[in-house]
Amino acid sequence: MNISFSERLFGLIAEVETISTSGNRVFTFWERISPPEDISTSGHLIEWLFNYTTYVNLFWFALVCIGLFGFSYLYSQKRHKIALYTHGNEKKHLLITAFIGLGVFLSVDMVITKISTRDMKEVFWNFPEGDDVLKVQVLAQQWAWNIRYAGKDGEFNTADDVVQLNNLVVPVGRKVMIQMTSKDVIHSFYLPNARIKADAIPGRYAKLWFDTTKTGNYEIACAEMCGTHHYLMKGQLTVLSQEDYDRWLQESQELAIATNDTEDMDLRWGWKWGSR
Amino acid sequence: MAFVEQHIHDAPTSFWSKYLFSFDHKVIGKQFLWYGIFFLMVGGLMAMMIRWTLAYPGVPFPLIGNLLFPHTGGVVPPDTYAMLFTMHGTIMIFFAITPILIGAFGNFCIPLMIGARDMIFPTLNMLSFWFSMASGVLLLASLCLPLGAAAGGWTSYPTLSTNLGQPGMGQTLWLLSLFLFGVSSTMGAVNYITTVITLRAPGMDYFKMPLTIWGIWLTSILNAIFVPVLGAGLLLLTFDRVFGTTFFLAGAAATSGRGDPVLFQHVFWIFGHPEVYILILPAWGIVSDLLSFFARKPAFGYKMTALSLTTITVLSTVVYGHHMYTTQMSPLLTQSFMTLTMLISIPSAIFFANWLGTLWKGSIRFHSPMLFSLGVVFVFGLGGLTGLYLASTSIDLYLHDTYFVVGHFHYTMAASVLLGGFAGTYFWMPKMFGRAMNETLAKWHFWLTMIPLNGIFTGMMVVGYAGMHRRLYNPFIYEFMNKLIPINQFITYSAIAMGLAQFVFLYNFFKTIFFSKNEPLASDNPWEVGTLEWQIPSPAPHYNFKEIPHVKCGPHEFGNPNLKTGRDFQYQTEELVEVK
Numbered sequence: 001m002n003i004s005f006s007e008r009l010f011g012l013i014a015e016v017e018t019i020s021t022s023g024n025r026v027f028t029f030w031e032r033i034s035p036p037e038d039i040s041t042s043g044h045l046i047e048w049l050f051n052y053t054t055y056v057n058l059f060w061f062a063l064v065c066i067g068l069f070g071f072s073y074l075y076s077q078k079r080h081k082i083a084l085y086t087h088g089n090e091k092k093h094l095l096i097t098a099f100i101g102l103g104v105f106l107s108v109d110m111v112i113t114k115i116s117t118r119d120m121k122e123v124f125w126n127f128p129e130g131d132d133v134l135k136v137q138v139l140a141q142q143w144a145w146n147i148r149y150a151g152k153d154g155e156f157n158t159a160d161d162v163v164q165l166n167n168l169v170v171p172v173g174r175k176v177m178i179q180m181t182s183k184d185v186i187h188s189f190y191l192p193n194a195r196i197k198a199d200a201i202p203g204r205y206a207k208l209w210f211d212t213t214k215t216g217n218y219e220i221a222c223a224e225m226c227g228t229h230h231y232l233m234k235g236q237l238t239v240l241s242q243e244d245y246d247r248w249l250q251e252s253q254e255l256a257i258a259t260n261d262t263e264d265m266d267l268r269w270g271w272k273w274g275s276r
Numbered sequence: 277m278a279f280v281e282q283h284i285h286d287a288p289t290s291f292w293s294k295y296l297f298s299f300d301h302k303v304i305g306k307q308f309l310w311y312g313i314f315f316l317m318v319g320g321l322m323a324m325m326i327r328w329t330l331a332y333p334g335v336p337f338p339l340i341g342n343l344l345f346p347h348t349g350g351v352v353p354p355d356t357y358a359m360l361f362t363m364h365g366t367i368m369i370f371f372a373i374t375p376i377l378i379g380a381f382g383n384f385c386i387p388l389m390i391g392a393r394d395m396i397f398p399t400l401n402m403l404s405f406w407f408s409m410a411s412g413v414l415l416l417a418s419l420c421l422p423l424g425a426a427a428g429g430w431t432s433y434p435t436l437s438t439n440l441g442q443p444g445m446g447q448t449l450w451l452l453s454l455f456l457f458g459v460s461s462t463m464g465a466v467n468y469i470t471t472v473i474t475l476r477a478p479g480m481d482y483f484k485m486p487l488t489i490w491g492i493w494l495t496s497i498l499n500a501i502f503v504p505v506l507g508a509g510l511l512l513l514t515f516d517r518v519f520g521t522t523f524f525l526a527g528a529a530a531t532s533g534r535g536d537p538v539l540f541q542h543v544f545w546i547f548g549h550p551e552v553y554i555l556i557l558p559a560w561g562i563v564s565d566l567l568s569f570f571a572r573k574p575a576f577g578y579k580m581t582a583l584s585l586t587t588i589t590v591l592s593t594v595v596y597g598h599h600m601y602t603t604q605m606s607p608l609l610t611q612s613f614m615t616l617t618m619l620i621s622i623p624s625a626i627f628f629a630n631w632l633g634t635l636w637k638g639s640i641r642f643h644s645p646m647l648f649s650l651g652v653v654f655v656f657g658l659g660g661l662t663g664l665y666l667a668s669t670s671i672d673l674y675l676h677d678t679y680f681v682v683g684h685f686h687y688t689m690a691a692s693v694l695l696g697g698f699a700g701t702y703f704w705m706p707k708m709f710g711r712a713m714n715e716t717l718a719k720w721h722f723w724l725t726m727i728p729l730n731g732i733f734t735g736m737m738v739v740g741y742a743g744m745h746r747r748l749y750n751p752f753i754y755e756f757m758n759k760l761i762p763i764n765q766f767i768t769y770s771a772i773a774m775g776l777a778q779f780v781f782l783y784n785f786f787k788t789i790f791f792s793k794n795e796p797l798a799s800d801n802p803w804e805v806g807t808l809e810w811q812i813p814s815p816a817p818h819y820n821f822k823e824i825p826h827v828k829c830g831p832h833e834f835g836n837p838n839l840k841t842g843r844d845f846q847y848q849t850e851e852l853v854e855v856k
Contacts (some may be wrong), residue, residue: 005677014765027759033738034758035674050665050741057661060625064657067632068650075571075638083835083844085855088576088630098631104625108664109618116668117611124670125607133447133626136430170494182529185436188602188677192743194676199602201537202435202527206604211530213438223602225429227441228355238331243617 037237038216039239040194045119047195049112056108057212124196127174127209136168138180139269140200142226143233148270151253157270158258162252166235168220171245175211178275188224196252205271212239280474282393287818297406299398303381306708308379309701311405311412312372313785317778318416319367322360324775325352331768333750347811352596354749358427359446363419365430366450368690369555370457371412376501376697377558378461379408380491382468384708386810389486391477391827393819397467404467407460409500411453418449426450429747431544434524434537438516451514458507465499468492477808478829483579484848486807488602488700491561494589495554502593509543538603542596549596553588558657559696560585560627563649565831566699569805570646571638572844574832579631584623584630591620601672617667624660628653639835643803644718648699651726652692653731659687662737669799679758680740683733691729698781700724706798709789709816717784720762724777731770739763739782746817753818806845807831825849 025223038044084094101154137156139146147168151160170176180189182200191210198208220235240248261267288294293609298304327354328337334349336342345352352360383401397851418425423444428437437447472493472697485493515521522535568575575581597605598611631653640646662684665671675681698721706712740761744751751757751764801810808825809816826849833846838853846853 001428004720018737025759032759032763033742036740036743046670049668050674052669053665053668053671056666061657062629063662064632064653067635068653068657070641071454071635071638072650074644075635076843077572077639077641080639083548083571083573083639085574085835085837086637088633089579089580091635093577094580097626097633098578100629101625104621105619109615109621112664112668113611113615113618114613115796116670118608119670120607124673126560154279168747173795190745191678197395198675199600200527201603203530203534203536204538210843213365217754221745221754225433225436225747228358228427228749230358231354231480231750231753234753 012188021148029053031097035194035195036218037214038193038195039216040191040196040210041195041213042119042210043195045123049115052115053108053112053120056111060104060108063231069201083188127207128177132175133209134170135175135273136178136272138168138177139183140180140189140222141183142185142228143222143229144270145189145220145222145233145235146211147235147238149252150247150273151256156238156273157268160243160253160257161270162256163253163267164221167238168235169238169240169245169248170212171242172212172215172239173242175209177207177209179205179207179271181205181271183269185226186224187222187226187233190221191218192221193218193237201222215239215241215244222236282475282819282824284393284819294641299388299394299402300818301395301398301401302601302708302820304401305380305382305384307405308375308383308408309405309708312374312376312800313782315367315371315375319364320775320778322367322474323771324362326360326364327387327768327771328352328355329357329749330751331765333543333752340805341468355424355427357749358429358747359419362426362429362432363415366415366426366454368749369430369551370454371408371415373555373689373697374461375408375473377555377693377700378492378495379405379464381488381558381562381697381700381704382496383632384704385486385488385809386468386471386492387475387814388707388812388820389489389831390472390475390480391808392471392475392826393500393821395467396471400463400467404460404463407456407463411456411460412451414453418446418453419448423448429540431511431548434513434516434525434527434540434545436514438525438529440525440529444835448514448517449516452777455507455510455514458503458510458608460606461499461503462507465496465503468496469500472496477821477825477827480769480848483661484583484827484830486561486580486584487564487575487581490585491559491564493549494585497548498554498557498589498592502547502554503843505543505614506551508549509540509547512543513540519643538600538659541600541603545599545703546594548599548638550592552685552689553592555693556696557585557589558653559693559700560656561698562696562703564627564631564634565654566645566649566703567634568832568834569803570641570643570649571635572641572834573634573638574830574834576633576636577626577628578830578832581627581630585628587623588620591616591639595620598667600670601669601678614667614669618664619662621660628660643702644713644715644722645699645703645803647719648702648724651695651722654700655687655691658730658734659684659692661667661669662687662799675740677746678740678748679744681735682746683736683738683740686733686736691733698722703803704809705788706802706814707809707816710797711788711792711795712790712802713784714796717780721777721784722782724780725774728770728774730775730826732767735767735770737761739767768813804843804845806833806847806850811847811849828852 004236137148147164149162150156181199182202187200198206218237222233341350425446512523522538524532524537525535596619598617798814829852
């Protein structure tokens with residue numbers, strides 16, 4: 001594995017302080033400030049654009065700092081007794097300013113807008129369709145995530161639906177399409193490991209999709225302030241291999257049919273897939 | 277311009293008419309300053325409690341914890357935590373920054389810098405202060421309610437802010453308090469706009485006004501247009517809470533009819549986005565002036581700067597959608613909002629270039645107002661550039677509602693505005709209270725504020741990029757954030773350091789005003805600046821100008837090589853010396 005210079009540098013600094021709170025894991029400083037592990041096929045797009053923005057920002061901010069600190073040093077009253085008398089409205093001044101404005105526009109605005117739009121269009125707003133896609137309904141409430149799978153019949157809100165609390169189980173490598181709404185206040189379904197979120201708003205259906213590249217247990221967070229126990233509204237994203245997932249689905253299915261209480265209307269919170 | 281006659285009435289003599297119910301713009305400005313500083317301390321204390329909880333969840337707040345939260349042994353409870361960040365945001369934005377930057381500097385500077393004897397509507401001006409006083413009292417009163425103050429975040433999104441999520445009276449009082457604040461702001465805005473239009477001294481063209489006035493004037497225009505929008509939203513939400521309407525209710529709580537919670541977000545951000553420019557424009561104006569004053573050089577590209585500020589003002593009204601990307605509005609809309617938001621960087625780049633152009637080949641005097649102004653250039657550079665991440669629809673999917681956002685808007689609204697406010701306070705202190713503050717302490721104050729300030733807000737952006745989201749009582753419930761504990765503790769130490777540094781300012785401020793009676797008054801023009809207010813005695817006398825001045829040149833005439841007066845600057849009342 002290649003270790004970049006900056007990682008070495010921060011690693012050296014971080015070796016001094018190696019307090020760890022989760023288990024015995026020791027973090028370098030660089031690891032501490034990195035986002036959580038990316039387990040999606042789309043997360044790298046966001047990271048790429050983030051990094052690009054960082055590089056151009058560093059360039060422009062370096063220019064600001066050179067001007068700010070450089071001029072402060074060169075033209076302090078001690079070093080530069082007599083100021084130049086100019087109003088900065090000559091042609092060359094205007095040209096320089098316009099050039100800077102144009103530079104920012106081309107290097108930052110146009111690139112970010114273009115790539116953002118492309119990524120949204122091709123990936124994040126390009127919702128998958130077809131039988132291959134795992135469809136899940138999510139109902140947010142204070143302070144939990146209700147999760148519903150269609151079950152064998154492929155229809156939502158029927159007796160064989162598998163309903164989970166705070167545990168979204170998905171098979172690795174399969175596209176997951178989520179429709180969600182909220183029972184009470186606005187929540188936001190946030191998957192740090194897939195770099196996405198969407199607001200669950202009462203009276204509306206929001207949608208989002210992701211897919212996974214790794215099995216394991218990850219966290220689902222609520223990102224929108226939803227009351228006193230907002231911080232406890234944590235769910236789990238369980239990514240299983242296809243066989244494990246099939247087994248899990250089979251067991252949950254049998255359990256669901258065995259325990260289903262047809263009288264209890266509270267269990268029928270699902271909705272017809274795709275209804276607005 | 278001077279078609280309004282400005283009569284001189286006798287100076288008030290009683291304590292009531294002189295200091296409390298005063299019509300004098302200078303007194304009202306000072307009232308707003310006191311008011312703002314008081315709330316700055318309240319909001320600052322709340323920030324400390326928030327920061328303490330984020331670094332040491334479950335550990336009693338030091339020193340005063342037991343006094344404030346006796347039931348939990350000094351630990352901030354989760355419901356109080358929600359109340360604290362709600363009130364911190366509300367207080368800092370509406371009750372600290374707005375009164376200081378707009379109330380205090382707006383009132384104090386506008387008549388003095390445009391050569392008027394007072395505001396055009398002195399009674400409205402007084403009412404504006406007393407409405408904001410009532411509003412502040414309501415807000416503080418809500419802290420004493422049995423169910424506590426509002427706790428739905430400063431944005432108060434329904435349905436959390438309806439009776440469903442906030443059953444107590446706190447949220448209703450919050451709404452009424454902000455409504456009154458809106459009335460006060462609108463009255464102030466109408467007054468400022470009209471004063472600038474009608475009371476400019478003869479010869480004071482728009483393009484001869486100091487940039488401070490440009491900033492405050494543009495702010496007032498935004499205020500007059502958009503604060504009423506907020507008022508409408510607040511009223512509708514009040515109806516939902518009190519009269520049982522369902523404008524913003526949906527889901528299980530909407531028993532009859534159906535509203536839409538997102539509607540409130542639209543109304544709120546139509547106001548809310550201009551609001552951030554409302555807060556920053558006066559600071560930009562002040563900084564643009566001070567950079568020129570202390571670099572002893574005319575403001576570089578003055579007209580371009582003024583026009584850039586105007587362009588930003590216009591653009592700020594059509595970008596609000598970038599606060600709502602995650603509500604999944606139509607892709608067409610989000611793309612338009614993204615593009616429009618990005619456009620703001622062009623005028624911003626232009627006035628940044630002009631700020632640096634002003635420093636270029638100047639002869640810079642590093643007095644305290646200048647240090648703070650340079651500080652604004654630095655922190656606003658960071659704040660502005662980090663906005664680019666959040667304007668992007670795809671990056672926002674990840675960063676929305678994380679601490680990255682918190683770091684970004686604190687850089688732009690808190691750090692820049694606060695430093696700009698300090699710059700203005702140090703600068704106009706001699707004209708306001710008759711004596712300048714101690715320079716050595718002021719410089720200490722600058723460095724002790726500036727260094728931890730960057731620790732706090734850069735730290736916030738770092739933890740935000742690492743995925744930490746906002747408004748969590750205990751973020752470390754989440755396993756992926758456990759590694760962020762040391763960074764959060766670092767942010768908290770920085771916050772405490774910055775908080776303590778403000779006592780240097782308070783000591784300096786109070787000492788100068790109340791305990792320096794034996795020291796001589798400042799000269800008329802201690803900073804050697806040519807704008808109108810520096811031609812009258814310090815502190816500014818009753819009705820400012822005995823004779824209304826005639827303005828003949830711009831506000832930034834420094835370093836003209838043909839000056840024969842022995843000064844390096846020209847007063848605005850002097851004929852511009854030609855350079856052959």
